[in-house]
Amino acid sequence: MTTTTELDARTPGLNLGSDVLYLSKQNVLDLAISRAEIIGYTRDALVEHGHQRYEMPAKIGVHPYPEVFFHAMPAYVPGKNAVGCKWIECYPNNPAKFGLPQTTGLMVINDVESGVPVAIMDSTWVTAMRTPAVTVLAAAKLHPGAETFGMFGCGVQGKEHVRYAAEALPDLKTVYVYDNREAAADALIAELQGQVPFTLVKGESIEAVVKSSEVLSSATVILKEPLAAVKDKWVSAGQTILPCDLNTFWDPKTTKRADKYIVDSIEEHELFANMGYFPGGLPTIVAEIGEVIADVKLGRENSDQLIVNSNIGMAVCDVVVGRAIYDRAIAQRIGTTLAL
Template sequence: MTNKLLYLSQADVKSVGLTMAEIIEATEKGFMEMGNNRVEMPPKPGIHPGEGGDNFIHAMPAFIPAMDAAGVKWVSGYPGNQQKGLPYINGLLILNDPETGLPLSVMDCSWITAMRTAAASAVSAKYLARPESSTIGILACGVQGHTNLEAMNVLFPLKKVMAYDPSPENAEKLARFGKETLGLEVTIVSDPKDAVTGCDIVVTSGPILKVPHATIQAGWLNEGTFVSCVDFDSFFSREALKEAAKWTTDNLDQYNHYKDKVGFFVDCPGVYAELGELVTGKKKGRENATEKNFAANLGLAMEDMAVAPLIYKKAAEKNIGTWLTL
């Protein structure tokens, strides 16, 4: 018997045709399993090559028995890559057979990371945002700006987008995506305050920085706003964070590691709930129309492993990718 694995390039992964709605559904199911303590996911170890401490390469293993998913992602994030014309996020994912341990597939993880991160934002918003939310502010209009807008548009009746990015080119790309692909009204703003004030949902999706640039100030957020801090706490002043009614994350152990050992989340509010607790109903989500609720999700291996089997199965069915002999 010849053992084989399926190699999927980034183009292969994209061409499988998995929709954002399917990814959100799989991600929420994963958080349901996690909230019921049915996921094995050790804290992700990482290395930080280069100076400044903002570069990272992480190993992210997880096992979800109910989803027949086991594997590991080896992913890097280098903020300086953008100046070199390279993607901020790069890496590979290995999907294993839970019964034999044999590798089933090696696939590019950039697309998966972009989509599942946005899906987690949307799942948080499902429980923490107002269901009638129609105006969204996107601060930093790169990959995560695009995917978070797409994910929020799946769950909410979005109509208007306020787009802010120091790069006019990035803002224009998001505007075209919002208008042409999603059919939304998009306004590019030059003042970040205009991408925050008046919005029902706010997404900050810049690089993750140890020292926050703290652009968003107290008083900018309207009552009832939901914020997804994709870039941890990088965009917010401490005074603005004090306005949070509920400050949540996807995994408390990982959050505390980043806070206590790595130096992120200095003077942030206390964590109200993990996302799995919200999904399972162990903790209440939004309780009134005026709460300013936040999700500071860190990105979990569970999310990758919830999505990877779907990609593998569809790729095998559609004869996408390259089979390699072990």
């Protein structure tokens, strides 16, 4: 039987059951965890998910206003010694109304052996990092050798998608970016062009980006009624579409006619459909992306297949990344110890 002294030896400076480590966003940044490392942690989480070695109930939430949600996202991944919960909220009007991010939140990491909370951390950085990690891992698996990529949305997620594409998609030559706020696209290109090994191009229109790109992703807003900003007639055979915004940005006709509709979590997509986010009905799901990355199920089988892979975020990725953050913070003695 593990004793308290042995448990404390694993977490120097932290008395389990009496203390909890608080990590601000700056604390997490100070740990200097690379994007390549985040991709590795995220791949590990997806493989565990693909092999069904996890526990993760579908998100539960509350909705103070019609356009917003708060979600509780717990998960346990035995193979990574990771258990915890993210409490995240999405307020699409925050940037314009208050000058605040649309997504904010906190994450709690627990000790698997004793159950006690060991860390509380800002979850916006974790979300910003693991979301594009899933996209580029999926893109590399579903569309190897892609030379063109289109990104809709040039905010925090858009920028990170471009940075992560540079880490995981070595054949990219051109990335097209588009935002309905033209200044946001200009700012992304000005900031990142010197940091990535491919050419960044501001899309002239949504249609032009779609028709120029083999792989496409969107990180815009999440709404119940589809915007259908991308018209189905613009989408061609052989493309790979990777939305991070549910059924919002793309014409539902496209997801319905895709040769393969893949999701990160079937249970969570069914939950969102029951909440009204797929008013025309959820497309037929053929696999979860973890299954494809773990080689449990096939992804792309020929170059003409149109594939849509909807990834809305899974707690298994959050807690695996969160556990890695906590372990490094303990090793580097970073963070603030608070009394429970």
